[in-house]
Amino acid sequence: MSSDRRVNVQTFLNEHRFSVFQWTVFALCFFIVLLDGFDTAAIGYIAPSLIKEWAVTRSTLAPLLSAALFGLAAGALSAGPLADRFGRKLVLIASVLVFGIACLGSAFSVDLNQLTILRFVTGLGLGAAMPNAVTLMSEYCPDRRRATLTNAMFCGFPLGAAFGGFLAAWMIPLWGWRSVLLLGGTVPLVLLVLLVVFLPESVRYMVANSQPVERIRAVLARISASAAQASAYVMTETAKATGAKSGAGVVLSPIYRVGSAMLWLAYFMGLVIFYALINWMPILFKDAGLDAKSATLISALFPLGGVGAIFFGWLMDRFNANRIIAAGYAATAVAVYAIGQSAGNLGMLVVVVFVAGTLMNTAQSSMPALAAGFYPTQGRATGVAWMLGIGRFGGIAGSFLVAELARRQLDLASIFTIVAIPGLIAAAALLVKQFAHAETTSERAIVAIEAHGH
Numbered sequence: 001m002s003s004d005r006r007v008n009v010q011t012f013l014n015e016h017r018f019s020v021f022q023w024t025v026f027a028l029c030f031f032i033v034l035l036d037g038f039d040t041a042a043i044g045y046i047a048p049s050l051i052k053e054w055a056v057t058r059s060t061l062a063p064l065l066s067a068a069l070f071g072l073a074a075g076a077l078s079a080g081p082l083a084d085r086f087g088r089k090l091v092l093i094a095s096v097l098v099f100g101i102a103c104l105g106s107a108f109s110v111d112l113n114q115l116t117i118l119r120f121v122t123g124l125g126l127g128a129a130m131p132n133a134v135t136l137m138s139e140y141c142p143d144r145r146r147a148t149l150t151n152a153m154f155c156g157f158p159l160g161a162a163f164g165g166f167l168a169a170w171m172i173p174l175w176g177w178r179s180v181l182l183l184g185g186t187v188p189l190v191l192l193v194l195l196v197v198f199l200p201e202s203v204r205y206m207v208a209n210s211q212p213v214e215r216i217r218a219v220l221a222r223i224s225a226s227a228a229q230a231s232a233y234v235m236t237e238t239a240k241a242t243g244a245k246s247g248a249g250v251v252l253s254p255i256y257r258v259g260s261a262m263l264w265l266a267y268f269m270g271l272v273i274f275y276a277l278i279n280w281m282p283i284l285f286k287d288a289g290l291d292a293k294s295a296t297l298i299s300a301l302f303p304l305g306g307v308g309a310i311f312f313g314w315l316m317d318r319f320n321a322n323r324i325i326a327a328g329y330a331a332t333a334v335a336v337y338a339i340g341q342s343a344g345n346l347g348m349l350v351v352v353v354f355v356a357g358t359l360m361n362t363a364q365s366s367m368p369a370l371a372a373g374f375y376p377t378q379g380r381a382t383g384v385a386w387m388l389g390i391g392r393f394g395g396i397a398g399s400f401l402v403a404e405l406a407r408r409q410l411d412l413a414s415i416f417t418i419v420a421i422p423g424l425i426a427a428a429a430l431l432v433k434q435f436a437h438a439e440t441t442s443e444r445a446i447v448a449i450e451a452h453g454h
Contacts, residue, residue, distance in 0.1 A: 007230040009207050012220060014142045018149075021200075021222040025140050026149065028199050029133040030156040031191055032096060036130050037160025039103050039122060039184045040068060044279040045168035045300075046177035048292055051283075053177070054112055062403040065279045066396045067116045071123020073392035079128030080385025084247035087209075088136040088381060089201045091128060096192050099125025104185025107178045127392065130157070131368070131385035138372035139204040139380070144317060150369035151313030158309075158361040161278060165300025169293055207235050208377045235377070250379025251386055260383065262433035263371050267391030269422035269429070270329065270364040273336060276398030276419045277302055277360075281353075284402075284412060285343075298350055302357035309365035321370050322434035326427040328363030333423030335359050340416025363426070367391075374437070394422075 047061055075095065083091040102121040109115035134154060141149045164180070171179045206216050213232060220227035251260050281302065285295035315324050335356035342348040368384055375383035398419070405415045 005229055005231040007220075007227070007233050009203055009216070009220070009233050009235045010143065012227065013140065013203075013223070014144070016224045016226075018142070018145070019223045022140050024198055025200065026137060026153055028191075028195060029137045030153045032092065032129050032133045032156075032195075033154055034156035034160035034163075035096075035184070035188050035191065036099075036126050036133075037157035037162075038164040039099060039126060039160075039188075040072070040157075041161035041164045041278050042103075042168070042180050042184050043068060043119060044282065045165050045296060046172065046180055047279070048282055048286065048296075049172055049177040050112070050115075056112060059403050059407055060112070062400055064112060064116045064119060065275075065399045067119040068123035068126065069275065069392050069395040069399065071120040071125075072127035072395070073123075073389045075124040075127025075129075076131050076385045076389030076392065077127075080131055080382035080389070081247050082128075083132045083135065083381035083385070084379065087201050087205055088132045088139075089195075089199055092132045092136065092199065093192065093195050095125045095128035095132070096188050096195060097125070099123075099129065100185050100188030100192060102185070103181055103188070107181035107185060127389060128385075131388045132381060134368040134372060135381045135384050136199075136202050138369065139202040139377070146373060147316035147321065147366070147369040148310065148313035150372060151309040151316070151366055154365045154368055155309050158357070158365060162300050162302075165296055169296045169300070173293075204235060204377045207233050247379040247382030250375060251383045256375065256379075256383075256437075258436040259374060259433050260386070262429040262436070263367070263374070263383075263387045264390040266325075266329070266426040266429040266433075267364070267367050267387050268394035268397075269426035270332075270360070270367065271391045271394035272398040272401065272422040273332065273360055273419055274364060274398065275395035276402045277336070277339075279399050280402040280406075284406075284415065285349075290346075294346075298353055301350065301354040302360070308358045308362035312362050312366045313369060316366060316369065320434065321366075321373070322430045325363050325366050325370060326430040326434075328359055328366070329423045329427040329430070332356065332359040332363055333420040333427075336420040336423060337417055340413035343412045360423075398422075 043065055047065065050056065050061065050064075079091050079095060099122050102118050102125060106115055106118035106122060109118060134150060137153045138146055138150045164184075167183070168177075168180050171183075200219050200222075203216060203219050206219070213230075216233045217227055217230060220230075220233075250256060278299070281299035282292075282295045285298060286292055290298070312324060312328065315321075335352065338352045339349070339356055342352045367387065371384045371387045372380055402415060402419070405418060410418075
């Protein structure tokens with residue numbers, strides 16, 4: 001701390017232990033992402049019940065399965081710039097309110113069209129919530145643990161998706177498919193109260209936007225009482241400056257343009273795989289001869305494997321993040337191919353689905369942390385949100401892809417072989433990003449030195 005008591009906020013976060021206050025931020029963001037995963041995946045788990053109750057065909061379900069994804073894309077693309085302008089907390093609270101009310105309302109749908117519209121509105125809220133939760137969390141992390149903590153928080157998404165599968169397998173036979181949506185809408189409205197009371201604004205956002213010293217001091221004092229000694233707060237950026245006036249300008253600037261495009265492509269391809277499988281595996285497995293409950297339970301193992309992202313986060317904080325995630329996507333392609341070769345052996349199918357899910361979700365769940373570390377504060381919310389938003393179109397493509405493959409009556413092995421290919425494309429995209437924006441050993445050393453406050 002200098003003589004004029006000016007404090008660099010990132011150095012402050014690096015020098016102090018991760019506090020109860022920061023763990024509270026982590027927990028709130030984790031539950032936002034958990035509910036995002038639950039609500040996003042819920043429609044895939046209730047799809048077999050909809051086919052039975054409303055007498056619709058599998059191909060007719062494709063627009064419904066994709067409706068939330070269109071909303072997710074629109075919500076993410078709009079919420080990033082809004083959060084860079086108006087703050088992370090305000091956008092987060094509004095988005096949780098929207099997806100809670102819409103999901104609750106969807107439980108009372110009387111036909112497929114009404115449910116499709118409400119799923120789109122649910123997606124708007126979900127799409128706005130996740131990138132801002134990732135951004136807010138990353139901006140309260142010390143440098144040396146940012147990827148680990150952000151990835152751990154983002155594990156809420158695959159856990160929520162898997163939890164939804166296990167709950168659906170239990171709830172639907174007892175209370176019907178509407179009970180899953182009732183739960184998915186009620187819990188966010190309860191969480192909303194906690195967000196209003198306990199969730200802070202991003203301290204980096206406040207400094208970047210020259211908010212009052214007293215407000216910044218009040219937040220940092222909850223991490224360490226030494227913050228009260230500061231007369232002013234500043235921050236430095238390890239990411240390159242662009243001179244852009246907006247978050248969108250940063251993301252699309254020549255300095256970041258190639259990296260942005262490769263992040264979008266990798267995330268897009270990852271979601272082609274994720275949504276192709278999360279939406280269609282219960283139906284494909286049922287068609288392959290499994291009973292409905294077994295098909296749902298085995299499918300729920302796929303998103304459960306996302307907890308491996310914590311290990312990837314640890315690796316990303318120490319080694320080249322682009323290459324680590326690229327390797328994860330390449331291994332995913334191999335594992336997804338293996339699912340199609342294992343359908344005749346139930347025990348093998350359980351193992352392969354879990355391994356594929358671990359690899360897929362570990363790589364995919366690491367992408368937001370990679371994006372958050374790539375952009376400066378001015379464009380971070382937009383950068384993360386646009387990657388997530390554009391990537392959602394991959395989810396839409398994945399849902400329609402399997403619908404088309406099923407319509408053409410391809411066998412299970414052929415479907416999974418085709419779905420595996422996007423994993424190789426995602427791996428290649430991250431290697432191109434590394435080539436265009438090389439993360440060098442010297443740059444990592446500088447970050448490590450800053451992280452330890454020297």
